[in-house]
Amino acid sequence: MAAIIRFDAVSVTVQDKNLLSEVSFTLQAGEKAVLCGASGSGKSTVLKTLLGMHRLAAGGIYFNGRPLNSKTVQSIRRYAAYIGQEPILGADTVRNALLLPFQFKAHRHLRPPESRLKDVLQRLRLPAELLSRDCAGISGGEKQRLALARGLLLEKTVYLLDEVTSALDAESKQAVFEVFADPQLTLLAVAHDADWLERSQTVFEMHAGRLTRTR
Numbered sequence: 537m538a539a540i541i542r543f544d545a546v547s548v549t550v551q552d553k554n555l556l557s558e559v560s561f562t563l564q565a566g567e568k569a570v571l572c573g574a575s576g577s578g579k580s581t582v583l584k585t586l587l588g589m590h591r592l593a594a595g596g597i598y599f600n601g602r603p604l605n606s607k608t609v610q611s612i613r614r615y616a617a618y619i620g621q622e623p624i625l626g627a628d629t630v631r632n633a634l635l636l637p638f639q640f641k642a643h644r645h646l647r648p649p650e651s652r653l654k655d656v657l658q659r660l661r662l663p664a665e666l667l668s669r670d671c672a673g674i675s676g677g678e679k680q681r682l683a684l685a686r687g688l689l690l691e692k693t694v695y696l697l698d699e700v701t702s703a704l705d706a707e708s709k710q711a712v713f714e715v716f717a718d719p720q721l722t723l724l725a726v727a728h729d730a731d732w733l734e735r736s737q738t739v740f741e742m743h744a745g746r747l748t749r750t751r
């Protein structure tokens with residue numbers, strides 16, 4: 537099977553500091569991987585580099601076999617959803633936040649009907665009444681699940697999660713795990729807790745900008 541994501545000896549240097557040193561790994565389509573390691577070891581940098589947010593000092597990143605560069609980075613952004621600890625919803629109400637990307641030509645054909653919005657919320661154990669709520673009053677854990685809902689509505693297939701379930705209660709976390717049971721979805725999740733480690737086929741560990749595969 538061809539790798540969907542491949543890092544080949546990737547190094548990233550910012551202001552003379554090595555953030556990543558010769559990081560190599562592959563992810564197959566549908567693979568679920570956890571990225572763990574101490575604070576400051578470079579986990580978020582791996583995700584950001586994959587999204588083209590850091591210039592490579594050495595090495596290469598390949599998405600579906602194509603090298604990522606300033607011309608091709610849109611291809612991974614088209615398929616990948618990055619969800620951080622405090623996602624920005626970017627609209628007044630939750631409904632408008634979920635529908636925001638569908639205003640743009642690239643996604644207009646995917647614009648979901650109200651019933652689909654409700655279905656996705658239900659999958660993530662979020663109440664339908666949330667749709668008319670003001671984003672300003674939404675909790676951190678709800679925002680993370682709404683960002684995930686938006687990824688699902690956009691039919692994204694690669695999910696880069698940065699400590700997304702750390703703020704969630706057991707039931708909400710279970711809902712997230714159920715979403716990622718889908719064999720079509722590829723996952724790279726920065727996480728530390730035992731639940732994630734138990735559920736993941738692949739575990740990478742970062743130490744001072746270096747990555748090793750421990751499972």
Ligand SMILES: Nc1ncnc2c1ncn2[C@@H]1O[C@H](COP(=O)(O)OP(=O)(O)OP(=O)(O)O)[C@@H](O)[C@H]1O
Binds near residue numbers: 579580
């Ligand atoms: N743009 C930048 N400029 C300079 N240093 C940076 C930059 N981005 C990250 N760093 C540094 O690189 C190191 C790795 O950061 P990163 O955010 O990837 O760590 P992390 O493993 O995700 O940490 P945490 O678990 O605390 O979120 C840290 O020392 C951080 O301060």
